[in-house]
Amino acid sequence: MGLAGDLHLHFLRRLINERDRKNGGLCLLYITATGTRRTEQPWDVVIIGSGAAALASALSAIESTTPPPRVLLVDKCPESWAGGNGYFTAGAYRTQHNGLDDILPVVSNVPEDIVNKIDLPAYTHADFQGDLDRVTGNRSDKKLGSYLVGESLDTVKWLKGHGVDWWLSFRRQAYQVEGRWVFWGGLHLTVKDGGKGLIKNMTDAVKKSGCTIMHDTAATKLLTNDKRAVCGVEVQREGKTYQLKVPSVIMCAGGFEANPELRKKYLGPGWELAHTRGTPYNTGDMLAAALVLGAKTVGDFSPTGCHSVAWDANSPKDGGDREKTNEFTKSGYPLGLMLNSEGNRFVDEGIDLRNYTYAKFGRAILEQPGGIAFQIWDKDGQGWLRDEEYREEIVKKIKADSIEELAQKCCEDGMRDSSSFVQTVQEYNAAVASHRQENPDAKLNPAIKDGLSTQSSKKKLELAKSNWALPIVKPPFLAVKVTSGITFTFGGLAINPENAAVLREDGSEIEGLHCAGEMVGGLFYGNYPGGSGLTAGGVFGRRAGRAAGERAQRSQRMERL
Structure with a gap:
């Protein structure tokens, strides 16, 4: 008509x-x-x-x-x-x-038996x-x-x-710590x-x-x-x-x-x-x-x-996927490492809570050789990854039983220097171990800036990882190739x-x-x-x-x- x-x-x-x-x-x-x-x-x-x-x-x-x-x-x-x-x-x-008293009347997904197990600080x-x-x-x-x-x-x-059906964001903005849902990042x-x-x-x-x-x-x-x-x-x-x-x-x-x-x-x-x-x-x-x-x-x-994020390198280039939508985001880097194609780290992955870094780290990735990077974790680190972003159906995973093998497999997908890759991880692990020796009571808490870092009196990395510095030592190891995904200007x-x-x-x-x-x-x-x-x-x-x-x-x- x-x-x-x-x-x-x-x-x-x-x-x-x-x-x-x-x-x-x-x-x-x-x-x-x-x-x-x-x-x-x-x-x-x-x-x-x-x-x-x-x-x-x-x-x-x-x-x-x-x-x-x-x-x-x-x-x-x-x-x-x-x-x-x-x-x-x-x-x-x-x-x-x-605090929770302001939020509960708005959301529809909080059963009564969960209310007393939620730590949600005021965000003034x-x-x-x-x-x-x-x-x-x-x-x-x-x-x-x-x-x-x-x-x-x-x-x-x-x-x-x-009619907007608000939910409390358990999945993306809370971690279970000692039996409680601890919300973070405002x-x-x-x-x-x-x-x-x-x-x-x-x-x-x-x-x-x-x-x-x-x-x-x-x-x-x-x-x-x-x-x-x-x-x-x-x-x-x-x-x-x-x-x-x-x-x-x-x-x-x-x-x-x-x-x-x-x-x-x-x-x-x-x-x-x-x-x-x-x-x-x-x-x-x-x-x-x-x-x-x-x-x-x-x-x-x-x-x-612009707002740009760590984004699946194998995603569509000229527009999003209407089914997978946000699932190409790869925001698990705070509990792992990001290495460029030369095998070097280029950001402090733990400098702040993810909510305050993810929108700028896409730019940092784009500035690297080839505009790509590799996120890596060991067995323990993988346990913190969200299924919606890292499940088998959504991302190509590079797996190995040693860091040397992981480096070689990454070289088949754009990594240029396997020896630097291995050296970077080894130096990182040594710095993490040194910090743990000086701070034996320090504990991982991904809901706060927990101070688990690579910096100690005996060893410091030139580029620190300031929080959530988990060692990468337990196989199997995992790498995911990422690029920059631009969201808005x-x-x-x-x-x-x-x-x-x-x-x-x-x-x-x-x-x-x-x-x-x-x-x-x-x-x-x-x-x-x-x-x-x-x-x-x-x-x-x-x-x-x-x-x-x-x-x-x-x-x-x-x-x-």
């Missing part, structure tokens, strides 16, 4: 349910295709994208006014790729809270803000950060009210079925609310009036170009992480080699469209300006956090244009606290939707005058 027919049918259905809305109250917009065909178009808010931030924007917009605005989501991807990058995540949201506003400042080198925009942190728990509760909430479950919960809520989602519909240009306000968006569908004139547009179209050319341009040479973890449709189109209007860019556009558009309006270079707002999700710049530099990206999409998507809906209502009132 095409876009015009789809919209017309939707309009008729809505008209039946909204008899009290007179013609004078309708926002009369037009779709112009090849020729002179016109049809009445009832949308008040157009949202570009179908990921978590876009869905949050839609839910917020629809509840912003009475009667509710008419909301349309468009996404250039086919429906089979719906959900943006959120679909490929573990569905984890970082939020401030005062100061803790969240402190982590955001610390991991970004104190470069994160303080005003943006204050909104993100301050509204995080309320946003989580709001999403629960819209990241305690996830969703049943991870990103798949998150997108399903939110999409179901959006459809139930009366919003409409149209896929295979690519936004290509932002339309403006003589006052330089955005008044619509140009889209392409089925080979035709249409103009949707609408009072409010919200861009939630992601960064440019799926565009190798833009990665090379902004992040630098070598980044075109990274694997795209998530959707292949985040290619920076709407970022470019906003720049045409004079939008201000902020944030990290340097080689450190940190550089983006400047917004007013109060209403998520996009700003111009002079600091003024581009009227009618809002932005949320990965397109927002200024929050993250070089690194980010795990789970804070999804939370930011919820916080600013909620504000964008509310502001866009209210602006649409004001526009209708002006038309009636």
Whole structure:
């Protein structure tokens, strides 16, 4: 039927349910295709994208006014790729809270007999803000950060009210220590079925609310009036170009992480080699469209300006796997070692809890010869690996009964120097043994920075392993080949956090244009606290939707005058 027919049918259905809305109250917009065909178009808010931030924007917009605005989501991807990058995540949201009493009312997966066996410390506003400042080198925009942190728990509760099935993250963010579930890293909430479950919960809520989602519909240009306000968006569908004139547009179209050319341009040479973890449709189109209007860019556009992780070297290069999603992540390095193809370590695998290192270690891997590395463990270390990332069905495992044999087998898969590999492991084991001799009472505790290291008065490695330094001595030994998987880019558009309006270079707002999700710049530099990206999409998507809906209502009132 095409876009015009789809919209017309939707309009008729809505008209039946909204008899009290007179013609004078309708926002009369037009779709112009090849020729002179016109049809009445009832949308008040157009949202570009179908990921978590876009869905949050839609839910917020629809509840912003009475009667509710008419909301349309468009996404250039086919429906089979719906959900943006959120679909490929573990569905984890970082939020401030005062401990288990704040969390229990939100989650659905904690039996009563487990409650008294859970150690979940408070994660306060100061803790969240402190982590955001610390991991970004104190470069994160303080005003943006204050909104993100301050509204995080309320946003989580709001999403629960819209059907998001929160779970306490036993699997990813807790270890069983002496019979108790010990949570760590400030990241305690996830969703049943991870990103798949998150997108399903939110999409179901959006459809139930009366919003409409149209896929295979690519936004290509932002339309403006003589006052330089955005008044619509140009889209392409089925080979035709249409103009949707609408009072409010919200861009939630992601960064440019799926565009190798833009990665090379902004992040630098070598980044075109990274694997795209998530959707292949985040290619920076709407970022470019906003720049045409004079939008201000902020944030990290340097080689450190992205979230990238240790990623299965045998994964698809140009987009994620819709079934395996986040399972290509290889985050077991804190309890093992990572060696580059020259057989040398290149990061302190235990410098901090995984939640504060995984988003930057992908860059470190990409910087190594060939952009690859090998993660290794002995029998004891393998016991801590999560099945979802390291089970036989998900990863190619290199196994051996000695370190020498492991090195030789790795040479068959990209390792260049087996002798350096063996020497590195031997020196590491000697340093671990020396530390244990001086600290006989030290115990492994993966839920805290336990101080089990390679540094002692008798022996120190030039590159320390600061925590969780388990010896690699018990066969069988295991290696896994990894590369860099890019998740999202940190550089983006400047917004007013109060209403998520996009700003111009002079600091003024581009009227009618809002932005949320990965397109927002200024929050993250070089690194980010795990789970804070999804939370930011919820916080600013909620504000964008509310502001866009209210602006649409004001526009209708002006038309009636």
